Each structure stands twice: as C-alpha cells, then as structure tokens.
Amino acid sequence: MLDGVYSFEITYLGTVIKGIAMAEDNNIRGFNWSHVYQVERSEKHGKTYWQVTEIPHATETQGFVRRGFPAKLEGEEGEDRFAFEVAGEADVNDKVSIQGRRLCDLP
Numbered sequence: 001m002l003d004g005v006y007s008f009e010i011t012y013l014g015t016v017i018k019g020i021a022m023a024e025d026n027n028i029r030g031f032n033w034s035h036v037y038q039v040e041r042s043e044k045h046g047k048t049y050w051q052v053t054e055i056p057h058a059t060e061t062q063g064f065v066r067r068g069f070p071a072k073l074e075g076e077e078g079e080d081r082f083a084f085e086v087a088g089e090a091d092v093n094d095k096v097s098i099q100g101r102r103l104c105d106l107p
Contacts, residue, residue: 001078001079005022006028006103008020008100011099026040034057048074048077052073083100
C-alpha cells in the first residue's frame, strides 16, 4: 500500500462509519467524528494481518466501547486501496470490515 491520505469505511453491526486516514510505513492512523483508529500491519505464515484499535475522543462517547474492537483483520491491499474483515471464527453478526481508497499523497 502506498503512503498517502485515504478515505475509509468501517462496517460493524450494520452501521457504516466513514472517516479519513493517513497511511505511512505500513501503519494507518484515522479518525472520524467520535474515534481515532490505529491499524498496525503484521505478517504470519505468509498472511498479512492488521490489528485495529479505537480510542474515543468525543465527550459523548466516553465510556462507550464497541465489542468489535480491538480486532485482528485479514484481507487484501493494493497500491491505492485496502479491504479487510475480522479474521477467524467470529459470529457473522459481529463481523467488522474496513475498506479504504487512496485520495492523495501525504503533504
């Protein structure tokens, strides 16, 4: 994945959360109106995994924790996009997926 600015969507429990992110050195830092997201890349047995965590930053979300995070995701990445979903035996109703597309280079 190329370094740059990306738009992203997180889908969880039928809700779509949109935000903006910066990808640099195989790490993604993103945010939306209520949370900051950190995504770190790792490889194991030839597969790529992404560990996602979220931190609330809006006052009305303090104490609010989504069951879907932190999550270990697997999927695919290209030069200008990424698409991941929860790895393993998660309940279909608890699936978390993240999709993003590159908007521009970093300033």
